[in-house]
Amino acid sequence: MIRKLTDCCSIEDIPGGDKKFRFSGRLDRKSVPAIIEAALKSMHANPPSKVTADLSGVSYLDDFGVLALERIREAAAESQASFALEGLGAKAKEILALFRFDERKKREAAKRRRKPGLMVGVGRATIDQLLDLRFQVAFVGSVLLCCLHLMLHPRSLRWEDTLESMKKTGADALPIVALIGFLLGLIMAFMSSVQLKQFGANIYVASLVALAMVRELGPIITAIIVAGRSGSAFASEIAAMKISDEVDALYTMGFDVTRFLVAPKIIAALLVVPILSIFANLFAILGGLTVGVLMLDLTAGAYMDQTFKSFTAFDFWFGLFKSAFFALVIAWMGCLRGFQARGGAEAVGKATTSAVVSSIFLIILWDSIFAVIIQYWG
Amino acid sequence: MSEHTLIKVYNLTAGYGEQAILEKVSFEVYREEIFAILGGSGCGKSTLLKHMTGLIPPISGTVTVCGVDVHQSDQDSYRRFLRNIGILYQSGGLISSMTLAENVALPIKEYTPLKEEEINYLVEMKLEQVDLKGFEHHLPSEISGGMKKRAGLARAMALNPDILFFDEPTAGLDPITSAEIDELIIKINRSLGTTMVIVTHELQSIFRLAKRVIMLDKMVKGIIAEGNPHYLRDHSGNPAVRNFFNRISTSHNATHESRS
Numbered sequence: 001m002i003r004k005l006t007d008c009c010s011i012e013d014i015p016g017g018d019k020k021f022r023f024s025g026r027l028d029r030k031s032v033p034a035i036i037e038a039a040l041k042s043m044h045a046n047p048p049s050k051v052t053a054d055l056s057g058v059s060y061l062d063d064f065g066v067l068a069l070e071r072i073r074e075a076a077a078e079s080q081a082s083f084a085l086e087g088l089g090a091k092a093k094e095i096l097a098l099f100r101f102d103e104r105k106k107r108e109a110a111k112r113r114r115k116p117g118l119m120v121g122v123g124r125a126t127i128d129q130l131l132d133l134r135f136q137v138a139f140v141g142s143v144l145l146c147c148l149h150l151m152l153h154p155r156s157l158r159w160e161d162t163l164e165s166m167k168k169t170g171a172d173a174l175p176i177v178a179l180i181g182f183l184l185g186l187i188m189a190f191m192s193s194v195q196l197k198q199f200g201a202n203i204y205v206a207s208l209v210a211l212a213m214v215r216e217l218g219p220i221i222t223a224i225i226v227a228g229r230s231g232s233a234f235a236s237e238i239a240a241m242k243i244s245d246e247v248d249a250l251y252t253m254g255f256d257v258t259r260f261l262v263a264p265k266i267i268a269a270l271l272v273v274p275i276l277s278i279f280a281n282l283f284a285i286l287g288g289l290t291v292g293v294l295m296l297d298l299t300a301g302a303y304m305d306q307t308f309k310s311f312t313a314f315d316f317w318f319g320l321f322k323s324a325f326f327a328l329v330i331a332w333m334g335c336l337r338g339f340q341a342r343g344g345a346e347a348v349g350k351a352t353t354s355a356v357v358s359s360i361f362l363i364i365l366w367d368s369i370f371a372v373i374i375q376y377w378g
Numbered sequence: 379m380s381e382h383t384l385i386k387v388y389n390l391t392a393g394y395g396e397q398a399i400l401e402k403v404s405f406e407v408y409r410e411e412i413f414a415i416l417g418g419s420g421c422g423k424s425t426l427l428k429h430m431t432g433l434i435p436p437i438s439g440t441v442t443v444c445g446v447d448v449h450q451s452d453q454d455s456y457r458r459f460l461r462n463i464g465i466l467y468q469s470g471g472l473i474s475s476m477t478l479a480e481n482v483a484l485p486i487k488e489y490t491p492l493k494e495e496e497i498n499y500l501v502e503m504k505l506e507q508v509d510l511k512g513f514e515h516h517l518p519s520e521i522s523g524g525m526k527k528r529a530g531l532a533r534a535m536a537l538n539p540d541i542l543f544f545d546e547p548t549a550g551l552d553p554i555t556s557a558e559i560d561e562l563i564i565k566i567n568r569s570l571g572t573t574m575v576i577v578t579h580e581l582q583s584i585f586r587l588a589k590r591v592i593m594l595d596k597m598v599k600g601i602i603a604e605g606n607p608h609y610l611r612d613h614s615g616n617p618a619v620r621n622f623f624n625r626i627s628t629s630h631n632a633t634h635e636s637r638s
Contacts, residue, residue: 029537033491062538062570063503067496091569098569099503343519344474 005038006031019048020086021072024057027065035068040075047079056087066099132340139336143266146258161264169230169265170272174279177225181280184221185209185287193296202296206303207310209288213281214311214319220367222277223326226269227359231334234265235355238338239348247339266331273327274320281319322370326363333359382408384541384573385430390439392422392429398437399425401599405592412567412574412587414607416622417594423577424468426594427545430575431465432456444540461489464534465543470526471533472518478505478529479514485536504532508562524555531559535566542566544576548583560586581625593619 002022004010008031012020021039025031043051053069055061069085076083088096096102116124150157192208238261241247250257285307292298337355341347385407393399399422407413417423428434430441432448441448446459465471472481482501486492492500505511508528518526527547534542547563548556560583567574578584584591584607591610593603595618603610603619611623621627 029486029490036492036496060571063500063507064490064538066503067492067500070499071496095569098507098565100506343517346475347519 003042005042006034009035009039011039011042013046017049018052019043019046019050020052020054022054022057023065024059026060027058027068028060028062029064032064032068036071039068039072043072043075043079048076048081051076051081051083052086053084054086055089055092058089058092061092061095063099066096066101069096069101135340136336139332139339142258143262143332146256146263149256149259150263156259157267158260158264162268165264165268166272168233169226169268170276173226173229173276176229177222177276177280178283180221180225181213181218181283182287184217184280185213185284185289186291187287188212188284189288189291190295193291197296202292202298203302203306205292205296206285206288206298206306210281210285210307210310211315213284215315216319216367216371218277218281218284219319219323219326220363222273222280222323223330223363224360226273226276226327227330227333227356227363230269231330231355231359232352234331234334235338235341235351236348238335239341239351242339242341243344243347262331262335265335266328269327269331270324273330274323277319277323318370318374322367325366329362329366330359333362384409384444385575386440386442387426387430388440388442390426390429390441391437392425392434392439393437394425394434396437398599400594402439403594403600404439405601405604407573407575408590410567410571410573411589412563412576414576414578414584414588414591415594416579416584416591418579418596418622421594421596422599423579423594424545427543427575427577431463431543432459461537462539463541463543464537464539466527466530466534466545466547468545468549469523470518470530472526472529474518477515477517478510478521478532481518481529482533482536485533489537500536504535505529507535507566508532509558524551524559527551527559528562531562535572538570539572541573541575544574544578546578546580547576548578548580553582556580556583557586563587581623593622 002010002012005021008023008025008027010022010024012022014020019042023035027035051072053072058065073083085096188209189205193202193205196202196204196208238247241261247257247261250260288307289300289303292303293300334355337351337358340354341351383406387406388404390403391398391401392403403426415423415426425434429436430443430448432441435449440450443459444462446455448456448459451459472478473484476484479498479501482504483497486497486500490497501514502511505514508531510525510528510532513521513525513529518529521529531547542563544563548559551559563574563576564587566572574587576583576587588607590605591603591607592601593610594600595602602616603614607623610619614620614623
């Protein structure tokens with residue numbers, strides 16, 4: 001009795017438990033999935049003792065067809081049945097040889113990459129961290145050496161690149177820093193006025209905005225914006241150069257890669273980020289002033305007077321120092337992560353993300369450390 | 379269009395923007411043949427390939443593949459067309475975040491209802507074909523340029539398309555790897571009857587592979603020769619064509635001619 005399974009496959013149940021698959025037409029990606037499903041179903045329903053596959057009617061066979069034969073052979077082996085091919089033309093033989101059908105008698109299960117255990121994971125992470133630390137130390141060394149060299153030979157700095165970096169990091173970031181500073185001042189003044197109004201202490205809104213901005217928020221907000229804008233740009237630029245062998249090219253041309261790529265960025269950031277943070281402070285004070293004058297009935301003169309009374313020169317300079325320090329962290333992390341990039345396009349994305357995350361983490365960490373130091377010192 | 383014609387390029391003017399690189403180019407590719415597009419750098423070989431696969435719209439003219447106008451067809455038939463072709467890009471075009479096995483499995487998973495185990499089996503067969511057994515779990519960044527091309531070929535062949543397009547399959551590879559890739563192309567062509575369109579300027583590959591070639595020229599902005607490469611090398615009436623096949627530089631030729 002012959003039954004049709006699919007358009008390209010029919011099955012003959014021979015008395016005595018034998019099965020004969022007759023294939024016809026094209027055994028390709030379109031016909032094979034249905035054949036596999038139907039053939040396996042019929043074999044599971046009624047396990048045969050001998051399976052034959054007749055290919056005499058096949059006009060086209062490729063590796064999808066070979067897959068169908070392989071699946072039938074596997075199913076036959078599962079039910080301890082023998083398997084044989086019939087009606088092989090020269091072409092079919094050639095294709096079976098090409099895909100090594102006969103050598104696959106017992107296929108080893110596809111090896112999957114096994115997930116490592118907890119201990120292996122911890123070990124690998126530790127080694128990665130140690131390697132990262134080693135890389136960082138080496139990087140610190142090369143940057144320090146480069147700085148020494150630049151102090152002795154200031155002309156060897158690539159000033160054009162430095163100016164370009166200063167423009168990108170500083171001037172281009174000014175609008176966003178100013179806007180965020182202004183809004184921050186506005187919000188702080190507004191929120192604090194709700195409380196201070198109850199005590200008739202409206203004037204202290206000015207102190208709060210000024211002190212908070214100059215000592216803490218100005219440097220931090222500026223640093224976070226610069227980390228997002230420029231830290232990521234440093235990392236992606238250097239990572240892209242790294243994976244396209246540009247860094248190696250510079251090195252083999254005899255250039256000091258640190259001086260060529262890193263020094264302009266670090267110096268530019270060191271110079272412009274403190275200035276940006278001054279702008280952030282000024283615009284925040286302007287935001288506070290707006291709330292003070294429009295909502296709290298303060299005069300502009302009184303507000304500014306209170307503002308300048310509320311922080312000392314030390315606060316101002318310390319804020320600037322922190323800003324410069326954060327600038328160093330951002331440029332540092334950006335360049336370092338860029339140099340650590342290895343692999344393809346994906347590596348650039350990884351470097352960028354890692355640069356921003358590490359910079360922001362280190363900025364907050366160092367700010368806390370400074371806060372503790374100032375607590376005991378001041 | 380005869381029964382044997384698979385790709386028909388008719389009066390194609392191609393270029394970027396208004397600037398034409400090729401003007402009024404017409405030729406045909408026949409079923410199951412290995413067809414090569416040759417020419418020096420900058421003559422528009424890769425541009426022509428991009429037009430043949432519908433990646434860039436032409437300034438004028440048509441490209442018909444299996445009876446479908448590639449540039450005029452609607453979204454659905456264009457997608458069907460894309461499933462029937464495979465393209466090997468110059469640098470492999472592998473997705474860098476996926477392993478070789480995942481790269482090859484990608485189209486099979488997307489376009490067939492096969493189970494994962496079956497797909498793994500197919501991937502294994504395909505990677506074995508291109509001699510990359512054992513590299514299934516490597517990322518593209520961890521293998522050499524020649525291996526990337528072979529893996530790219532395995533992915534282009536994933537669905538056993540009717541036509542395979544190759545953009546410089548052997549450029550930048552060592553002679554042995556090049557020869558292996560050529561062998562592979564011949565083997566696939568012979569056993570599966572896949573039509574091959576190869577863009578190249580590697581003479582050895584051309585002689586080894588192609589039965590029919592067209593040669594493009596930058597100045598003419600079109601085809602300057604069509605036919606069997608061996609015949610063109612020895613009997614072409616155009617000195618530029620003979621020089622190309624015999625690796626004679628045009629400057630050398632000029633001095634040679636001025637002396638004589």
